[in-house]
Amino acid sequence: MAGIIEIYPKVFRADAKQTVHIKTEGVEKLRPLTAKVQPMEKYDVPHSPEFRLESEEQRYPYQRLKDLGDGVFALEYEFKGEQRYSFKVRYDGVEICSTFLYSVEPDLAELRSFKCETHCHSCRSDGSGTPFEVACAYRAAGYDAMALTDHGWIEPSYEARDAIAPLTDDFRVFPGEEVHNEWSYYHVVHFGGNYSVNNLIRDKKEYIEAEIEKLLASRDFSDVSDPPSAAFRAVIAQEIRNAGGVAVMAHPYWEVQGEYFMPTEEFLHHWRRGDFDVLELFGGNDAVGNGNNLAEILRGELIAEGCRIPVLGASDAHVTKRKCGFDYFDLQFSVVFAKDFDGIPEALKNEYAVAVERRPEDGRFRCAGKYRLVKYARFLIREYYEPFAKLAAVHSAALAERDGAKIAAAEADIAAFRKRFFAF
Amino acid sequence: MSNQVFNYLVTPSVVRADEETAVTIRPLGENSAFRRGCVYSLEIRERDALCARWDGFPTCKYELEPNEAGELVFRHRFRGEQRHTIILRRPEEDLRSPYYEINNHRKKRPDNCAAVLAVYSLAPDLYGLRCFKGETHCHTYESDGxxxxxxxxxxxxxxGYDFVALTDHFTSYASEKAKRVFASAPVAMTMLLGEEVHVPTERIHTIHLGGESSVNDWxxxxxxxxxxEVAALALTLELPDGIDREDYAWRxxxxxxxxxxxxxxxxxxxxxxxxxxxxIPPAVTRQLLRDGVYDALDLRDYDMEPxxxxxxxxxAEGVKIPVVGSTDSHRTEAAEPKLPAPGGYTFVFAPDRSEASLLSAIRAGxxxxxxxxxxxxxxxxxxxxxxxxxxxxxxxxPVYMRLCHGQGTLMADYPAEGAPDPQVETLLGGLNERSERFAKEFYGY
Structure with a gap:
């Protein structure tokens, strides 16, 4: 059947004339093709009493496509500002293709997007699957990067990293751990650092206690009911930073036996003082939808106060295989915008990440973060990550087999897809 | 939702923070009745406090026998503004099913736990306010509903709505009719004047909520x-480049x-x-919000995250933006095709449901x-x-909506013109009295 095979690229630089390519099959039946690009945000039309929305077509008329041969057609268009565009192709007045394009300002054009998991577990703590299996599961779901954050130790993330790193440069496993005190009540996620803070707590107990005492003596804790708790969390966060990692406030509104994991007063205390680098805004531990709601609302109020609260989404998955329960796997994640893999930790800290939550009941996504990134991430989730996940699944299977030739072939396909999708 | 709301009534369920309050737990059926002579245990946990302090797990427990009315009564000082979990445990001689529910999960009781109930304590500025559920944007047959x-x-x-504004395109006719028809109906529901203002054309959609008369008519x-007036206003506006001055002036x-x-x-x-x-181009929306042009933003939107x-x-720039929610519904019968619009509604916290109180509360955020x-x-x-x-x-x-359901059925029998059937009015009054009594018992005010 004749039709459109592919539209490429789909993401363009803003404020520059560029070419959209339309690859077809059965072209002899489809000539002449026309197409229109319609910006979503900029009318560029003065108001008038006669103006009605129905006149869109007059303002954005279909244009005849240039035939480049071999079934490929082209349309030149000047993309204005940062926004989404509707792109439609017609043959003989009948719409045969409808999709979306996006243009980004120069700063975003310099960055790649990475689908990331920053909080999950393996069988090395209370999850299921070996670190390598968990990493492959994430790659199969279209992730670009992840950190395994098992309870109490960083070594499982090293195990995953060391298994993946020799196989591919296109999927990165970062070091990670969920940091606890001795009796495991306090949970702080450590993403990407150089050594284990859990080990530090175990091996240098006196040092940590001295740091807590020092902080208690130097800071006003009158806004919290239990200063040692708040001081301990702040010290953990600082030690994560000392280790070169990102200190993530994990699931503050996780409901433990009918109570919030972290009292609001402590949430406020830490963010007003910038103790943590990033807030796990959307987390998997939210059985009744209460926690993610309250975290988002309280973050909004603190931002209005002038606080800066970078966000991420993380599933805290303990299971990655459907037959084993599949709890929160791939329901929450982050889309991070960074120059390269090495830039991901800094991007998380600098608010270049969008927290994403997928509703299992209908597959719809909810995103939170900076306004322009939210808009762009929503476009990428649908237009880029859905097709990308299919390629990543092939890559994952090759990784699981540790088959160098298959890995190289899958990476070549991914590179080609990426190159065609982005005009830069 | 926990099914305990249909098994026990905790009255009041809303209390003053940091003041001792007498709280009654009333069983609502045989399955939840308390047995005379038995001693029941209550454990109270603060949800928004610390479930574990640095130095241990604080708990507050009461041992209670039911009173003459078969209720458990205790006095407690509920700390701060937060939700308090009340874990009710039955004694060995009065055990029920070996399972209980918490947060929608069926769990086996670790011991003789019987129910997880809750109380909310409010600081003085919120205590005394009731929550009213409302619709601020919907349509009827008077336009395209x-x-x-x-x-x-x-x-x-x-x-379960407490107030509604019918906001038809170009006209407040339906909302005025609703006010007229239910003016003396014995139901705790407030009809507000409403309309979707399309001035000068359909290009602009603004909700006019409450008030005395129609902007469309004016x-x-x-x-x-x-x-x-718009031409004069347009000359005075300070706007960034790219925003249509005349369009903005009309808004x-x-x-x-x-x-x-x-x-x-x-x-x-x-x-x-x-x-x-x-x-609306987002650049225009941003400017409208920055300038505080509107009293509130209907945050429920077709593309809500942006x-x-x-x-x-x-x-974050320091602008206060009160919010409301709505459905923009064009049909209200469940049997009809599902609305494409994402749904929403408004909660207003006000001392009463008078129009003045509702509008003032929305304006105040x-x-x-x-x-x-x-x-x-x-x-x-x-x-x-x-x-x-x-x-x-x-x-x-969950309870209030169940109690309101029958009232809605009876209200549908009201004639558009003339007096209602006295029997309908009497029944409606009875059902309304029931839902109002529940609300009063729940809030305690």
Whole structure:
């Protein structure tokens, strides 16, 4: 059947004339093709009493496509500002293709997007699957990067990293751990650092206690009911930073036996003082939808106060295989915008990440973060990550087999897809 | 939702923070009745405190026998503004099923735990306010809706709404009719004047909520005057490049006129995607919010996340943006095709449900947008109200909505003109008295 095979690229630089390519099959039946690009945000039309929305077509008329041969057609268009565009192709007045394009300002054009998991577990703590299996599961779901954050130790993330790193440069496993005190009540996620803070707590107990005492003596804790708790969390966060990692406030509104994991007063205390680098805004531990709601609302109020609260989404998955329960796997994640893999930790800290939550009941996504990134991430989730996940699944299977030739072939396909999708 | 709301009534369920209050736990059926002579244990936990302090796990427990009325009564000082979990345990001689429910999960009882109940303690400024559920944007047969004014209002009451504004395109006729028909109906529901203002054309959609008369009508009667006022206003506006001055002036004029006529101006669905285009260019929406043109933003939108993120950014600049929620519904019968619009409603926290109190509360930011196209609901607005609302959604509304359902059925029998059937009026009064009694017992005020 004749039709459109592919539209490429789909993401363009803003404020520059560029070419959209339309690859077809059965072209002899489809000539002449026309197409229109319609910006979503900029009318560029003065108001008038006669103006009605129905006149869109007059303002954005279909244009005849240039035939480049071999079934490929082209349309030149000047993309204005940062926004989404509707792109439609017609043959003989009948719409045969409808999709979306996006243009980004120069700063975003310099960055790649990475689908990331920053909080999950393996069988090395209370999850299921070996670190390598968990990493492959994430790659199969279209992730670009992840950190395994098992309870109490960083070594499982090293195990995953060391298994993946020799196989591919296109999927990165970062070091990670969920940091606890001795009796495991306090949970702080450590993403990407150089050594284990859990080990530090175990091996240098006196040092940590001295740091807590020092902080208690130097800071006003009158806004919290239990200063040692708040001081301990702040010290953990600082030690994560000392280790070169990102200190993530994990699931503050996780409901433990009918109570919030972290009292609001402590949430406020830490963010007003910038103790943590990033807030796990959307987390998997939210059985009744209460926690993610309250975290988002309280973050909004603190931002209005002038606080800066970078966000991420993380599933805290303990299971990655459907037959084993599949709890929160791939329901929450982050889309991070960074120059390269090495830039991901800094991007998380600098608010270049969008927290994403997928509703299992209908597959719809909810995103939170900076306004322009939210808009762009929503476009990428649908237009880029859905097709990308299919390629990543092939890559994952090759990784699981540790088959160098298959890995190289899958990476070549991914590179080609990426190159065609982005005009830069 | 915990089924305990249908097994026990905790009265009051809303208490003053940091003051000792007598709380009664009333069993609502044989399955939850207390046995005379047995001693029941209550454990109270503060949800928004520390479930584990650095130095241990604090608990507060009471041992109680039922009183003459078969109820458990205890006095407790509920600390701070938060939800308190009350774990009720039965003694060995009065055990029920070996399972209990918490947060929608069926769990085996670790011991003789019988029920997980809750109380919410409020600081003085919120204590005394009731939560009213409302619709601020919907349509009837008077424009492009499917039901008439009476049926539409009745269906909202059946869903537990306390106030409704019918906001038909170009006209406040339906809302005025609803006010007239139910003026003396014995039902605790407030009808507000409402309309969707399309002045000077359908290009602009603004919700005019409450007030005395229609902006659409005023425009039709004084078109030349309005145009002259807008032209003059346009000259005074300071706007960034790329924003159409005349278009912007009309939006400001409509908002001002809505307030002049006694109502509120609400920014409706700026992120409605019409033919793949946002209904209002986001740059214009941002400027409208920055300038405080409207009294509230209807945050429930067709493309809601950009609306939420944009509001957050503008709030970070120091701008206060009260919110409401709505459905923009054009039909209210469940049997009809599902609405394409994402659903929502408004919670207003006010001392009473009079029009003046509701409008004043929205203007002051004491309102929430509740998004309902997800499970469970997602709430947007001030944090303290959001937390309280989530408690109400869990413990109050399941019962209240059930009690309102019959009232809606009876309201549908009201004639558009003339006196209602006295029997219908009597029955409605009885059901209304029941829901009001429950609300009073729940809130304690």
């Amino acid at each position: 499917m039901q008439d004014a009476v049926h539409t209002v009745a269906n909202y009451r059946a869903a 425009f039709r009667a004084h078109k030349e005057q309005a145009e002259a 400001v004029w409509i908002a001002n006129k809505s307030r002049e006529l006694g109502g509120l101006a609400i920014l409706a669905h700026p992120f409605w995607i019409w033919e793949e285009v946002y209904f 609306a939420v993120a944009l509001r957050e950014e503008v709030r 004491n309102s929430l947008c509740v998004k309902t196209d997800c499970a469970p609901e997602f709430v947007f607005g001030p944090y303290r109200l959001t937390k309280f609302a989530r408690f109400l959604l869990d413990k109050f509304y």
